[in-house]
Amino acid sequence: MEKMDILEAFAALSQSTRLETFRLLVRHEPEGLSAGEIARELEVPHNTLSAHLNILARAELVISRRQSRSIIYRANLIRMQETIGFLVRDCCAGRPELCEPLLNEFSSCTPSEKAPSS
Structure with a gap:
């Protein structure tokens, strides 16, 4: 992994909503969550969350797949x-x-454990 990749990952996680989004997704491995579920859980407007998910995706910290009409992160x-x-x-x-x-x-730590939030 290159230094610039690390810096991009840390930059993506250095914002509160993105950090909480990533932590929430880690707790929901391997099933993942839809953008709507993430927005509800974190009480973040959908358009704001979309921008945060795009930044996390560019840093390759989240992956997504289409499931019917939803995108699962x-x-x-x-x-x-x-x-x-x-x-x-x-x-x-x-x-x-x-x-x-x-x-x-x-x-x-195992992916199936549900870690308590801080």
């Missing part, structure tokens, strides 16, 4: 993994035991 967990991997690639200067708490935090 999902978190791109591979992109999330690549982004986190970029941050920890040189973790702990070659001493992986120092990174064990961080790795344990991620290994306990």
Whole structure:
């Protein structure tokens, strides 16, 4: 993953509605949610949400598919993994035991768990 890709991902997530949208989609993996459901859940106007989803899609943090008349959005967990991997690639200067708490935090997470919102 290139540095510019990472910067685009962080820029996309640096806005409150986009961050909450991404977190909501992670909690609803692997089914995803329609744009209408996301808007209702986050209490965001549809046109505003559409703009935010476009920014997340350009950063490849969300993927979408058409289902009948709706578009279903999902978190791109591979992109999330690549982004986190970029941050920890040189973790702990070659001493992986120092990174064990961080790795344990991620290994306990499964896509089917419903994480509580903060």
